[in-house]
Amino acid sequence: DVKVTQSSRYLVKRTGExxxxxxxxxxxxxxxxxxxxxxxxxLRLIYFSYDVKMKEKxxxxxxYSVSREKKERFSLILESASTNQTSMYLCASGTxxxxxxxxxxxxxxxxxxxxx
Amino acid sequence: xxxxxxxxxxxxxxxxxxxxxxCNYSYSGSPELFWYVQYSRQRLQLLLRHISxxxxxxxTADLNKGETSFHLKKPFAQEEDSAMYYCALRDNxxxxxxxxxGTRLSVLP
Numbered sequence: 001d002v003k004v005t006q007s008s009r010y011l012v013k014r015t016g017e018x019x020x021x022x023x024x025x026x027x028x029x030x031x032x033x034x035x036x037x038x039x040x041x042x043l044r045l046i047y048f049s050y051d052v053k054m055k056e057k058x059x060x061x062x063x064y065s066v067s068r069e070k071k072e073r074f075s076l077i078l079e080s081a082s083t084n085q086t087s088m089y090l091c092a093s094g095t096x097x098x099x100x101x102x103x104x105x106x107x108x109x110x111x112x113x114x115x116x
Numbered sequence: 117x118x119x120x121x122x123x124x125x126x127x128x129x130x131x132x133x134x135x136x137x138x139c140n141y142s143y144s145g146s147p148e149l150f151w152y153v154q155y156s157r158q159r160l161q162l163l164l165r166h167i168s169x170x171x172x173x174x175x176t177a178d179l180n181k182g183e184t185s186f187h188l189k190k191p192f193a194q195e196e197d198s199a200m201y202y203c204a205l206r207d208n209x210x211x212x213x214x215x216x217x218g219t220r221l222s223v224l225p
Contacts, residue, residue: 048211
């Protein structure tokens with residue numbers, strides 16, 4: 001069973017704080033993702049990593065950064081939290097291979113972040 | 117640009133009625149397409165993928181390249197099917213996933 005684990009289920013932070021969201025996967029997946037989930041907007045990709053220390057911006061990277069120092073761990077950083085970053089954050093991992101059977105993304109349970 | 121659209125935000129049907137959740141995509145190559153489901157208070161999980169042509173929980177989806185569609189169907193809806201459904205496309209070049217906005221299915225007793 002693939003396990004993608006996010007460090008916190010709920011977080012409440014103050015405006016201006018630096019916030020770290022952690023994600024760990026145990027399937028040796030090459031790819032890891034951070035999404036933001038908002039009603040009516042679906043899942044929007046913040047950042048994507050296809051290897052250790054490698055990252056690519058997604059659709060909404062502004063105000064966020066990421067870190068991938070080890071293959072199994074992908075961190076999302078809010079440099080200075082703002083109220084418009086209140087949302088559900090989803091981490092996912094997936095294989096970097098193509099034309100294999102299990103190419104889907106596997107998701108963590110989500111972190112509900114509230115910025116006050 | 118890659119894009120996934122799901123025209124219905126909310127779909128309500130009665131138990132036992134057929135259900136179809138629509139999904140259209142735009143992608144220049146050969147896409148991999150998926151349906152994900154999120155039940156209340158649970159994590160997002162894969163329902164089915166087009167490449168395996170399987171039926172999961174009575175749901176099927178056929179990839180129609182001519183119409184660029186991947187609609188999800190079930191002949192007889194059950195109350196436990198009530199959930200949020202997302203259609204997703206995997207970019208085989210960049211390997212990231214593009215999700216649609218989701219459709220909330222409500223199956224009424």
